[in-house]
Amino acid sequence: xxxxxxxxxxxxxxxxxxxxxxxxxxxAAGVEMIVEHGAGAEAAISDDAFRKAGAxxxxxxxxxxxxxxxxxxxxxxxxxxxxxxxxMLVGALDPHTxxxxxxxxxxxxxxxxxxxxLPRTTRAQAMDILSSQANLAGYKLVIDSMAAYSRCMPMxxxxxxxxTPAKFFVLGAGVAGLQAIATAKRMxxxxxxxxxxxxxxxxxxxxxxxxxGFVPEGGAGEGGYARALTPDEQKKQAEMVAEHLKTxxxxxxxxxxPGRKAPRIITTAMIQSMKPGSVVMDLAAESGGNVEGSVPGxxxxxxxxxxxxxxxxxxxxxxxxxxxxxAKNLMNFVMLLVxxxxxxxKVKEEDDLVKGTLVTRDGKIVHPSLQNS
Ligand code: NAD
Numbered sequence: 001x002x003x004x005x006x007x008x009x010x011x012x013x014x015x016x017x018x019x020x021x022x023x024x025x026x027x028a029a030g031v032e033m034i035v036e037h038g039a040g041a042e043a044a045i046s047d048d049a050f051r052k053a054g055a056x057x058x059x060x061x062x063x064x065x066x067x068x069x070x071x072x073x074x075x076x077x078x079x080x081x082x083x084x085x086x087x088m089l090v091g092a093l094d095p096h097t098x099x100x101x102x103x104x105x106x107x108x109x110x111x112x113x114x115x116x117x118l119p120r121t122t123r124a125q126a127m128d129i130l131s132s133q134a135n136l137a138g139y140k141l142v143i144d145s146m147a148a149y150s151r152c153m154p155m156x157x158x159x160x161x162x163x164t165p166a167k168f169f170v171l172g173a174g175v176a177g178l179q180a181i182a183t184a185k186r187m188x189x190x191x192x193x194x195x196x197x198x199x200x201x202x203x204x205x206x207x208x209x210x211x212x213g214f215v216p217e218g219g220a221g222e223g224g225y226a227r228a229l230t231p232d233e234q235k236k237q238a239e240m241v242a243e244h245l246k247t248x249x250x251x252x253x254x255x256x257x258p259g260r261k262a263p264r265i266i267t268t269a270m271i272q273s274m275k276p277g278s279v280v281m282d283l284a285a286e287s288g289g290n291v292e293g294s295v296p297g298x299x300x301x302x303x304x305x306x307x308x309x310x311x312x313x314x315x316x317x318x319x320x321x322x323x324x325x326x327a328k329n330l331m332n333f334v335m336l337l338v339x340x341x342x343x344x345x346k347v348k349e350e351d352d353l354v355k356g357t358l359v360t361r362d363g364k365i366v367h368p369s370l371q372n373s
Contacts, residue, residue, distance in 0.1 A: 004066030014042035085109035138179030154188025172255035253290035261288035276305030285310030
């Protein structure tokens with residue numbers, strides 16, 4: 001059983017799919033860990049640290065020769081050429097957006113597992129990359145938006161006068177949004193939040209923030225996730241958001257609908273009504289954008305002096321932390337594939353977590369959500 005851990009090739013990706021801790025544990029389970037030279041360099045993990053944990057450091061070609069490849073991002077075109085029949089690939093493969101690539105995995109006879117598709121059951125929590133990464137993204141969203149804000153987050157009472165606390169609005173209270181609420185509260189801001197899932201109200205309030213806005217009837221979609229709003233519901237939400245934004249200093253948006261483009265919620269007209277010096281940061285900038293005009297990786301200034309920041313590679317800017325959690329998620333998942341007695345990796349389709357993430361096998365696309373697209 002050989003696992004290969006590559007140096008990521010997608011531009012701007014600094015994370016790595018293994019850590020010394022996961023190397024150690026997988027080695028103890030009988031796996032031979034092969035790590036490409038420099039794979040952890042941008043995540044503050046040295047070759048030496050991997051070696052001490054039990055890994056063999058190799059060049060690119062030797063690492064790709066492993067039975068199972070661990071990746072953060074889906075393979076680049078050049079990397080696709082290195083995949084071979086019967087090889088296993090585990091990572092954040094984004095299969096709904098890159099269907100041509102999914103077809104190519106099948107044609108090559110690669111066995112692929114897309115970690116985003118993991119069923120979100122209690123047993124899956126330790127393998128849930130969406131949660132572990134969204135949690136950190138929510139934290140960084142606050143740090144970055146706060147840094148762009150030219151006033152203060154907490155209230156400060158001084159002999160020279162009182163500095164009022166920032167009014168911080170979180171749009172979308174899923175995993176990232178809830179962490180943003182908690183972080184902004186710790187910084188002393190006055191925090192409000194909204195979401196379309198009925199359960200979100202209690203989650204927001206339990207963090208000491210105020211829930212604003214409306215929740216559409218039967219707000220949650222399948223499996224407790226959000227569904228797309230009807231035009232009438234969108235109008236009602238827009239009215240609420242437009243009114244609330246007028247008083248806010250920092251707004252962060254995290255709204256997503258599984259398998260679809262992120263909903264557009266904040267319009268240019270709404271931004272026009274905000275105070276000069278306010279900040280709007282869009283975590284969904286790379287997946288469609290919650291904010292009109294947000295550009296991933298760029299900060300733009302509106303006519304009325306509002307900074308609009310499109311988030312990009314937020315998790316890479318926290319690579320040492322995000323890699324540790326991501327690596328642990330993957331290790332916990334890979335353990336499901338280890339057959340200790342036969343000393344081989346085995347696709348145990350009777351396991352709902354294995355079956356739920358399995359995208360291609362035996363030359364076919366096998367995941368139900370991808371078969372007809
Ligand atoms: P997500 O990234 O898919 O979406 C982020 C948030 O945006 C969600 O809360 C969603 O309701 C909200 N949203 C969508 N459209 C919106 C709109 N028009 N206006 C305002 N908000 C909008 O969500 P997520 O962070 O992955 O979490 C989704 C749900 O899954 C949550 O209930 C979360 O608690 C749950 N969850 C469960 C587990 C588990 O049981 N293992 C793990 C993680 C998350």
